[in-house]
Structures are given as C-alpha cells and as structure tokens.
Amino acid sequence: MSSFRQFRANLKKSGVARDQDQESSDPNVIHPRLLQSARQSGRLDLANRGLTLIPDSVYSLLDLSQRDTSKGSSLDGDGERWWETVDLTQLLLAHNSITQVDGRILNFDTLTVLDLSHNRLDSLPSEVGQLQQLRVVNLTGNQFTAVPDALFALPLQDLKLTDNQLTTIPEDRLLTWATSLVRLDLTRNQLTELPRDFGTLATLLDLRLAKNRLEYLPPNWWQCPKLENLDVSANKLRCLFLLPAGHDRADPPVRISFPRLKVIDAHGNALVGLFGQCVPTPVTVASQPLDIGHLQLDFPALVEFSVAYNRLTDLSPVTAHCPQLLTLDANSNKLTDLPVGLFRLRNISRLDISMNDLRVLPLRLGLLESLKVLLFAGNPLRLGSRGTNTESVLTLLRNRLPAEEAAGQLPDEPAVTEVVNVAWAGATESAPAATVPEQHEAATIAVVPAATAAESAPVAKSYPSTEPSPGEDTLISAPAATKSPTHVALPSLVDYVQPTVVPDGTAEPMTCSPVVPDDQQARLLALKLESLNLENLRVSDLVAVTYAPRQIDVSNNRLAALPVCLVTSYYQTLTSLDLSKNRLDQIPWWTASSALPALPALRQLSLSHNAIKAWPSLLPAADGDALPESLPLEALPYPNLDELNLSDCHLLETPAYSLRLLFPKLTVLLLRHCRIERIPNPTAFDGIIRLDLSDNNIAHLPPKLALNTALQALFVEGNSFRFPRYQIVQQGTHAILEYLRGRIPR
Known part of the structure; x- marks a missing residue:
C-alpha cells in the first residue's frame, strides 16, 4: 500500500510541475485548475498576470467539447463533475496589457461584472452590447477616446471610465441608462461638455466628473432626483x-x-x-x-x-x-x-x-x-x-x-x-x-463702505491736455526685469525705475458709452466698470462723472495697461484701484519725468489674475554703485500704497531688491497662486506685516526670511519645500518664524 501511495504522490507532483512550467513560459496560458475553479464558482480572476490577450482557453471555458476530462477517472478521483459547473458571472482581467477583446466574449452571455481596468484597450467589440445581463463595467486606465457604442445598448448600473482620454459623450444615447445607471465615474479625462439629455438619468446616485475640462454642466443635470454624491472638482x-x-x-x-x-x-x-x-x-x-x-x-x-x-x-x-x-x-x-x-x-x-x-x-x-x-x-x-x-x-x-x-x-x-x-x-x-442696464451702461453701483453725501469730494482737476506726453488714449506700463538687478543708476532723483508710456495700439479703442453714474454712485464715491470688455478708457468717457471716485473697479476687462485718464483725472482722491483679471503683463509704473502725477492717496492696488511675469526693473548702474536705502517719494507713483495684490500672476520669483525702495509704506503683499520658485532676497520684505506666498512652487524657504521683524502673518502652505514640515506650517506664523530663526547661521 505504501508503494502505491508513493506512486500516486509522484504522479501528482509531475503533473503539477508540467503545468507550472508551461504556464511560466507563456503568460497567456492559464492553469487548468484555475479554469476549473472558475467553472465551479462563476468567477474568473486573471488580474495582474501579464496577459497581452484573452487566451482561447478563457473563451472556451464553458465549452464541454473543449474541456479536458482526462482526469475524470483519475486515481485520486478529483476530476470535474458536470453537475458542479455554473455560469460565469464575473470576469476580472484588470492590470494586464490586453489590447483587444475578441467577439467571442459573447460566449459569456450570463456575465454581470466585467473588469478590464488598467489595460491598453481603445475599443470594445459590438458583441459586448448583446451581454444583456452585464451590470458593472470597469474600464479605468485604458486608452478610450470615446465611450464604446456597445455600452449604450446595456442597462448598466455601474460604469467606470476613469483615467482615459474621453473628450465628449454623444447626444441622445443615454436612454438605455435612464432607469438603471446608479454610479458613473468619468474622473481624469478630457471632457469639455456633457450631453444635454444628462438630466434623464433618473436613478443616478453617484456622479464623479473630477479632473476634466468642463466649463459648465448642462441646464438639466439637476433633474437627477436620486443623486447623493457629486464630484466635479478640478474642472473649469x-x-x-x-x-x-x-x-x-x-x-x-x-x-x-x-x-x-x-x-x-x-x-x-x-x-x-x-x-x-x-x-x-x-x-x-x-x-x-x-x-x-x-x-x-x-x-x-x-x-x-x-x-x-x-x-x-x-x-x-x-x-x-x-x-x-x-x-x-x-x-x-x-x-x-x-x-x-x-x-x-x-x-x-x-x-x-x-x-x-x-x-x-x-x-x-x-x-x-x-x-x-x-x-x-x-x-x-x-x-x-x-x-x-x-x-x-x-x-x-x-x-x-x-x-x-x-x-x-x-x-x-x-x-x-x-x-x-x-x-x-x-x-x-x-x-x-x-x-448692462441701459440707464447706466458704463457703471453700476459698487457696494463699498465709502463716504456719505456730506463727504462728497470736489471734482478732481484733470491734467491739461496740452502736455506733450502722454496723450489721453495711452496706457501706462513698465518694463519687467529680465534679470535680478544688483545696482541702480543715479542719473537724477526721479529716474531710479525705468518707466514706459505705451500708446494704445487699436484704431478705435473699445470703450464704453460715456459714464452716467446715478446719485447713489456719487454718494458712495465709487466707480464700477468691471466686465465691459474694455480695451482702453478715454477722458471723454468720463466727462459725466461729476465727482471724484475713491474706489475704481475696472476688473475683468481686456486692458493691456493702466489707462492714463484714471491717473490724470482722479490722482488726488483715488484710494483703491482694482485692475484684476485684465491683460497686463507688467506692473504699471511711471516717474515724475513722464509728466504724470503720482497717486498719493492710493492705499490698495489689485493686479491679480494678470500675466505679470516680473517686478519693475531698476536701471543698471556702474560697478561699485550700491543700492540706496530709500528713494525720494516724488520718484514713486505709489508713495503711500498699503496693500498690493499680485495673486494668480506669472511671477517666478520675489523681488531681488528691498520692496521699500518702490513701496515705502507697503504692509500687505499677496502673492498667492503665482508660479514663484525662489526667494532671491529673503530680507526684501522689510516692513511687510502680512505676506502671502501660499500655493506656489517654492522649493526652499530661506531662514533669513525670519529677519523681516515686522511680519505678523506669513502664509506658505501649498509649496514644494520639505522644511519646515507640514506640522510646523499648520501651527501658524509664530512657529514658522521660530523654526527659521533657529536655522540662521550664527
């Protein structure tokens, strides 16, 4: 008896070894025992096996004529029994390198779950549309540029097409899903719009559209009454x-x-x-x-x-x-x-x-x-x-x-x-x-905490139009620094920073109709000209403004620079100027030699969401000349500026010179969501109380940043530096500055 048992054990070992050798030599050959298990459980899991195609043995899984029954009368009695075979309901082929699905997939007409995620598929055969029992399809991480047509013929409940290259979903194809689809995941694709019949998905519970390029959702998407979870993050x-x-x-x-x-x-x-x-x-x-x-x-x-x-x-x-x-x-x-x-x-x-x-x-x-x-x-x-x-x-x-x-x-x-x-x-x-409402076409009422009627200021006196430069239809801009300057020329007391006055390049500037503000605007001393597609603004557009605004909003227009007329007309009273969301590529700058007045009353200047790439450049100087500690106020256009907002611009670094040179009274500097990679001069922020450098790409936070003793609020979250660690950053300004001070070389 012992010899017979030994013979049977050796026979089993040799058979298993032969099967393993065959399987290891060709990843597309599936072990018979795995197929046998699938026939008994109704679930075939071939995930992460290096498959480049779906093997023939899988397609013929349920074909009795192709089944190996040689072991049916084997000595150990472990052969398959036909009455133990069940229909295949789950086919899992994730994390392989499959490039094509054969039409023989129709052999599995009882399939309810099909997982082909993380392969190299760009299409599905039309036969998939005949698998009417199919409810769950996972095609994540493939190369689909469009939703396979076959899927629109199926009453799907769960569809995942994450990490593909979808650009659109065809119109009028969602009817089959209207009463069946429960979960739809289209995360990380290139979708720019959704079909207009999206609101017909009456059974949808979970909708995930994150990290696409959607600018809007169709007008009826909110007619999905059973929706429980909506993820549309990281779109447009x-x-x-x-x-x-x-x-x-x-x-x-x-x-x-x-x-x-x-x-x-x-x-x-x-x-x-x-x-x-x-x-x-x-x-x-x-x-x-x-x-x-x-x-x-x-x-x-x-x-x-x-x-x-x-x-x-x-x-x-x-x-x-x-x-x-x-x-x-x-x-x-x-x-x-x-x-x-x-x-x-x-x-x-x-x-x-x-x-x-x-x-x-x-x-x-x-x-x-x-x-x-x-x-x-x-x-x-x-x-x-x-x-x-x-x-x-x-x-x-x-x-x-x-x-x-x-x-x-x-x-x-x-x-x-x-x-x-x-x-x-x-x-x-x-x-x-x-x-814009016809009665005040160029300006609307700005809700700002300004003065009352008793405080209405007299009309600001405009600069004479006979000045040689600049003209009334010009724009103000300053050349940006291409390299970080280390010296400044001293030819005169008013030319430390190089100004440029650029005339408007259009034949007929796109200006609004003459501004006709109402009594409430005059009472608020505010002028609101946002979202009017302005390319320029002329003095003639402002003749009906009989008061001197303190707050001017020209955001969300198409201005390439600051209109001169706003400076010459309201330089005495202007305290807040919003130029955000325009097309400026330079910080507006000028000096007394340009025949333009400074803005001594200006306290807040917003230049956010523009294409500004660099700081105003200082004039080059001869070797040996050192930067002065301060510039005369008459040389500066913003001598009393308190808050400067440059968030969402294209700046690559902070200024290499002290900000007090150009903005002697600045206390708030906002540089959030820029592209800043380095801080060349960490002590450039002397006098700054609130500094926002969050959500940039700063790889190193210099310890000498802590030498700016006036800092009371420092925001550096969302950068790429490793030190200080996240836990310290979360503790706030005091903890960050203490950490940096401890690393300043003695």
Missing part, C-alpha cells in the same frame, strides 16, 4: 447650476431639488457664481447681479459642501436651503461677507473660510454652538485677539455680541446674487439679455 466650471433661457418667466417656476444629495465637491474650479443662465450669443457681460427669488431651491440632505479654490463672492443661494449642512469649505475664494443663512445652520461642525477677503468675523458666529472647527487664516482681519482655538474664538465673538442683537431676528437672505452668463445654442432672443 464657472457655475454649478445653469438655468435655461427664460427661467424668470417659467410657469411653474424652475425647481432645483435634491432630496437625497449629501455631498457636493466643486473645489478647484473657476466658479464666479453658483448659478448661471443661458443667453444668446454674443455674450457681452461675463456675469451680472440677478434676482433669483423666483427659483425653488431645496437641499434638505446636504451635509458637505466644498467650493474651495474658486472665485465666489456669495454663498447665500445654497446655505439658505441646506438645514442639515455639517461641513462648509469655502477656502481661497473672494468672500467679503458671510451669508445670513449660515447663522441658521444649527448642525454645522466645520467651517473653512480661510484665504478670503473678510475684514471682520461676524459676531453671530459665536452663536453656532455646534461648530467644532473654524478656519479663517489668510483673511485681512483686524482683531485685537484671535484666540488659540475654535472654542476661544467663538467665546470671544459671543461675548462681544450685544444681547439685543443676539435675541433679534435674522434678516431675510437677499435674493440677488452674481449669475454667470453662458452662451448656449438653445437660448432664444427672448431669453434674459446679457447686457
């Missing part, structure tokens, strides 16, 4: 909810309701407003304030809302209609105030409003007892004490809130919000027009 979206043409006249009113929606992740886009409207082409205004009180909004289940790293100025349309909200992330936007609806959220536990433009923290935040985490760093707040943690900050705010205000009723949420205008082929001429 300008709005979330695109309203159809004529939405203000719809009967019944437009209703946007998500009874099950729990998570919205829209961080890292270009959101200007949460709502947009379809308008006819051409679009003359990118966005405009609009009353959306006629809309019926409802987000009863929303618990997490992330819109970080956008350009939002208002969150009220959503916060007023999501009573269960737990987490609100509005980091790195342009919020100047918090919506009233936020103070009605009794369950909110995490609020991130860091890196915005908030001047004060509303005292009513102290009444949010459920709030556990409050992040507000990076705002130009003026607080005597900020507390050490969320609890202490809330206590501080609560103690400052008058009792009568705490017991009073909250005001109603304003119905007017910023709405983005989107050119849409289906929009008719009867749709709401995307034009």
Whole structure:
C-alpha cells in the first residue's frame, strides 16, 4: 500500500510541475485548475498576470467539447463533475496589457461584472452590447477616446471610465441608462461638455466628473432626483447650476431639488457664481447681479459642501436651503461677507473660510454652538485677539455680541446674487439679455463702505491736455526685469525705475458709452466698470462723472495697461484701484519725468489674475554703485500704497531688491497662486506685516526670511519645500518664524 501511495504522490507532483512550467513560459496560458475553479464558482480572476490577450482557453471555458476530462477517472478521483459547473458571472482581467477583446466574449452571455481596468484597450467589440445581463463595467486606465457604442445598448448600473482620454459623450444615447445607471465615474479625462439629455438619468446616485475640462454642466443635470454624491472638482466650471433661457418667466417656476444629495465637491474650479443662465450669443457681460427669488431651491440632505479654490463672492443661494449642512469649505475664494443663512445652520461642525477677503468675523458666529472647527487664516482681519482655538474664538465673538442683537431676528437672505452668463445654442432672443442696464451702461453701483453725501469730494482737476506726453488714449506700463538687478543708476532723483508710456495700439479703442453714474454712485464715491470688455478708457468717457471716485473697479476687462485718464483725472482722491483679471503683463509704473502725477492717496492696488511675469526693473548702474536705502517719494507713483495684490500672476520669483525702495509704506503683499520658485532676497520684505506666498512652487524657504521683524502673518502652505514640515506650517506664523530663526547661521 505504501508503494502505491508513493506512486500516486509522484504522479501528482509531475503533473503539477508540467503545468507550472508551461504556464511560466507563456503568460497567456492559464492553469487548468484555475479554469476549473472558475467553472465551479462563476468567477474568473486573471488580474495582474501579464496577459497581452484573452487566451482561447478563457473563451472556451464553458465549452464541454473543449474541456479536458482526462482526469475524470483519475486515481485520486478529483476530476470535474458536470453537475458542479455554473455560469460565469464575473470576469476580472484588470492590470494586464490586453489590447483587444475578441467577439467571442459573447460566449459569456450570463456575465454581470466585467473588469478590464488598467489595460491598453481603445475599443470594445459590438458583441459586448448583446451581454444583456452585464451590470458593472470597469474600464479605468485604458486608452478610450470615446465611450464604446456597445455600452449604450446595456442597462448598466455601474460604469467606470476613469483615467482615459474621453473628450465628449454623444447626444441622445443615454436612454438605455435612464432607469438603471446608479454610479458613473468619468474622473481624469478630457471632457469639455456633457450631453444635454444628462438630466434623464433618473436613478443616478453617484456622479464623479473630477479632473476634466468642463466649463459648465448642462441646464438639466439637476433633474437627477436620486443623486447623493457629486464630484466635479478640478474642472473649469464657472457655475454649478445653469438655468435655461427664460427661467424668470417659467410657469411653474424652475425647481432645483435634491432630496437625497449629501455631498457636493466643486473645489478647484473657476466658479464666479453658483448659478448661471443661458443667453444668446454674443455674450457681452461675463456675469451680472440677478434676482433669483423666483427659483425653488431645496437641499434638505446636504451635509458637505466644498467650493474651495474658486472665485465666489456669495454663498447665500445654497446655505439658505441646506438645514442639515455639517461641513462648509469655502477656502481661497473672494468672500467679503458671510451669508445670513449660515447663522441658521444649527448642525454645522466645520467651517473653512480661510484665504478670503473678510475684514471682520461676524459676531453671530459665536452663536453656532455646534461648530467644532473654524478656519479663517489668510483673511485681512483686524482683531485685537484671535484666540488659540475654535472654542476661544467663538467665546470671544459671543461675548462681544450685544444681547439685543443676539435675541433679534435674522434678516431675510437677499435674493440677488452674481449669475454667470453662458452662451448656449438653445437660448432664444427672448431669453434674459446679457447686457448692462441701459440707464447706466458704463457703471453700476459698487457696494463699498465709502463716504456719505456730506463727504462728497470736489471734482478732481484733470491734467491739461496740452502736455506733450502722454496723450489721453495711452496706457501706462513698465518694463519687467529680465534679470535680478544688483545696482541702480543715479542719473537724477526721479529716474531710479525705468518707466514706459505705451500708446494704445487699436484704431478705435473699445470703450464704453460715456459714464452716467446715478446719485447713489456719487454718494458712495465709487466707480464700477468691471466686465465691459474694455480695451482702453478715454477722458471723454468720463466727462459725466461729476465727482471724484475713491474706489475704481475696472476688473475683468481686456486692458493691456493702466489707462492714463484714471491717473490724470482722479490722482488726488483715488484710494483703491482694482485692475484684476485684465491683460497686463507688467506692473504699471511711471516717474515724475513722464509728466504724470503720482497717486498719493492710493492705499490698495489689485493686479491679480494678470500675466505679470516680473517686478519693475531698476536701471543698471556702474560697478561699485550700491543700492540706496530709500528713494525720494516724488520718484514713486505709489508713495503711500498699503496693500498690493499680485495673486494668480506669472511671477517666478520675489523681488531681488528691498520692496521699500518702490513701496515705502507697503504692509500687505499677496502673492498667492503665482508660479514663484525662489526667494532671491529673503530680507526684501522689510516692513511687510502680512505676506502671502501660499500655493506656489517654492522649493526652499530661506531662514533669513525670519529677519523681516515686522511680519505678523506669513502664509506658505501649498509649496514644494520639505522644511519646515507640514506640522510646523499648520501651527501658524509664530512657529514658522521660530523654526527659521533657529536655522540662521550664527
């Protein structure tokens, strides 16, 4: 008996060894025992086996005529039994190098799960469309440029096409998925738009469209009533909810309701407003304030809302209609105030409003007892004490809130919000027009905390038009530094920085109609000329402005430089100038020798979202000349500038000279979201109180940065340096500066 057992053991070993040798020599040969197991379990897992094709033995898996039954009467009695065979329902071929799927895939007509992720496929055979039992398809990490046509013939429940090269989804092909599709993942593709019938997906629960190139979502996507999770992060979206043409006249009113929606992740886009409207082409205004009180909004289940790293100025349309909200992330936007609806959220536990433009923290935040985490760093707040943690900050705010205000009723949420205008082929001429109101075509009322009627200033006296240069239709710019200067020439007291006055290059500048501001604008002493597609501005455009504005906003236009007329007309009173989102490639600069006055009253200058690549260049000097400690104020155009915003520009480094040379009174410098790679002169920020270098590409934080003793707020998050470590950076300015001081060579 012992010899018989030994014989049987040797026989089994030799058979296994022979099978293993054959399998190791050719990765496309599948071990028979693996196929046998698949026939018994209904699941064939061939993931990560180096396959370059689907072997014939797989296609013939259920073919009785091809099955090896030689072991059916073997001595050990382990042959297959036909009554133990089940239909194949799961075919897993992930992480191989398969380039093609054979039409014989139709042999598996009972297949419910097909995983072909991380292969080299760019198409599927039409036979796949006949697998009517198929419910789950994973094609992640392949080379598809379009959704395979065969998939539109299947009642799929779960489709993953992540990490492909999709550019579009064909129109009118989603009908088969309308009552079946539950999860759709199209993350990391190249999609620029979605089909207009996207709102027909009535059973969709989970939609993931992150890291594509979407500029807008179709007007009816919010008609997916069962949606629970939406991820549209890292796209180019300008709005979330695109309203159809004529939405203000719809009967019944437009209703946007998500009874099950729990998570919205829209961080890292270009959101200007949460709502947009379809308008006819051409679009003359990118966005405009609009009353959306006629809309019926409802987000009863929303618990997490992330819109970080956008350009939002208002969150009220959503916060007023999501009573269960737990987490609100509005980091790195342009919020100047918090919506009233936020103070009605009794369950909110995490609020991130860091890196915005908030001047004060509303005292009513102290009444949010459920709030556990409050992040507000990076705002130009003026607080005597900020507390050490969320609890202490809330206590501080609560103690400052008058009792009568705490017991009073909250005001109603304003119905007017910023709405983005989107050119849409289906929009008719009867749709709401995307034009500036006729009665004040060139300027709208700017909501700024300025003077009252009693403080209205006299009209600023314009410089005589007989000056030899510059003319009224010129633009001001300064040449950028190509190399970091180390010396400065001293030919005269007014020519330390090289100026250039560039005439406008257009035959007929695109200016607005003459500005006719109303009484309220005059009372506010503000002039708002944003989003008018201006290429230039002339003195003749301003003849009807009978007051001297203190705040001027010409953002979101097409200006290549600062219009001269704004300098010559309002140099005595101008305190705030917004040139963001234009086409400037240089910091506007001039000296007294250019016959232009300085701006002695200017305190705030915003040049963000321009193509500025370098700092103003100092004139070269002879060898041996040293940089002066200061320049005469009459040589500088901004002698009293307090805040300079250069965020989202193309700067590659910080200035190599001391900023006090050009901006002697500067205390706030914002360089967020630039392309800064190095800090050539770490002591250049003498006198700066608030310095924002976050979200750049700085590889090394020089220790001597701590020698700028005036620094009270330093932001360096989102860079590539390894030291100081993340834990230290998160502790704030004091910890960062202490770390850097400890590494300055003695």
